[in-house]
Amino acid sequence: MKKSSPTILLTGFEPFDGATVNPSAGIARRLHGRKLGRHLIEGVVLPCRFGDALAMLQSEIRRLDPVLVICLGQAGGRAEITPERVAINIDDARIPDNAGRQPVDQPIVPRGPAAYWSTLPVKAIVAALHARGLPAAVSQTAGTFVCNHVFYGLMHALRRRRGVRGGFIHLPWLPEQAGAGQPALALDVMVGAIEVTLRVALRRKRDLRAAGGRTH
Ligand code: PCA
Numbered sequence: 530m531k532k533s534s535p536t537i538l539l540t541g542f543e544p545f546d547g548a549t550v551n552p553s554a555g556i557a558r559r560l561h562g563r564k565l566g567r568h569l570i571e572g573v574v575l576p577c578r579f580g581d582a583l584a585m586l587q588s589e590i591r592r593l594d595p596v597l598v599i600c601l602g603q604a605g606g607r608a609e610i611t612p613e614r615v616a617i618n619i620d621d622a623r624i625p626d627n628a629g630r631q632p633v634d635q636p637i638v639p640r641g642p643a644a645y646w647s648t649l650p651v652k653a654i655v656a657a658l659h660a661r662g663l664p665a666a667v668s669q670t671a672g673t674f675v676c677n678h679v680f681y682g683l684m685h686a687l688r689r690r691r692g693v694r695g696g697f698i699h700l701p702w703l704p705e706q707a708g709a710g711q712p713a714l715a716l717d718v719m720v721g722a723i724e725v726t727l728r729v730a731l732r733r734k735r736d737l738r739a740a741g742g743r744t745h
Pocket of ligand 1: 542545551553577601602603604671672673674675676677
């Protein structure tokens, strides 16, 4: 039976590396239960733990049967909202995760493809954010920590779900996390930016062709 409200799954992460907040969790909580037209947003906070984060994401995908999945994470030091272009099949942790695990050079899916592309219209999202005066850029690397792990696992899980699109977006620190002179964005600003992102992702099946993006 078709559900009356198609679901958007929006995930964030719990704080990690000794922090007490993570903007991605705040956004997922704030947008949980919000309607976007006919669509209902389900916000979920994932543990910052290799394996467990992915297991929870997979079970939420099975439970909610979403039409769109966007995972969010914090990338402290970045000044822009950065839709990620590509997920790579490697865990290589510079710091331990919240369970103390620190995998080095391990594939996420043994014998899986080296990489998956985001199926979000990443350049159209950046253009829409710029049009609203928000800082945004396409990122070419989601790193090799738990965010890339979840992003790769998401795209691997979606490969058999026809028409379901997904991707990952990294966010700057909140003002209270950033030191003097370090870039940050207020939670309200990021909540608004992710609402814009979700609308663009629902509306546009094809991406824009536009030059630009971060060079790293
Ligand atoms: N950022 C980390 C993991 C959780 C988060 O919010 C990362 O970029 O991998």
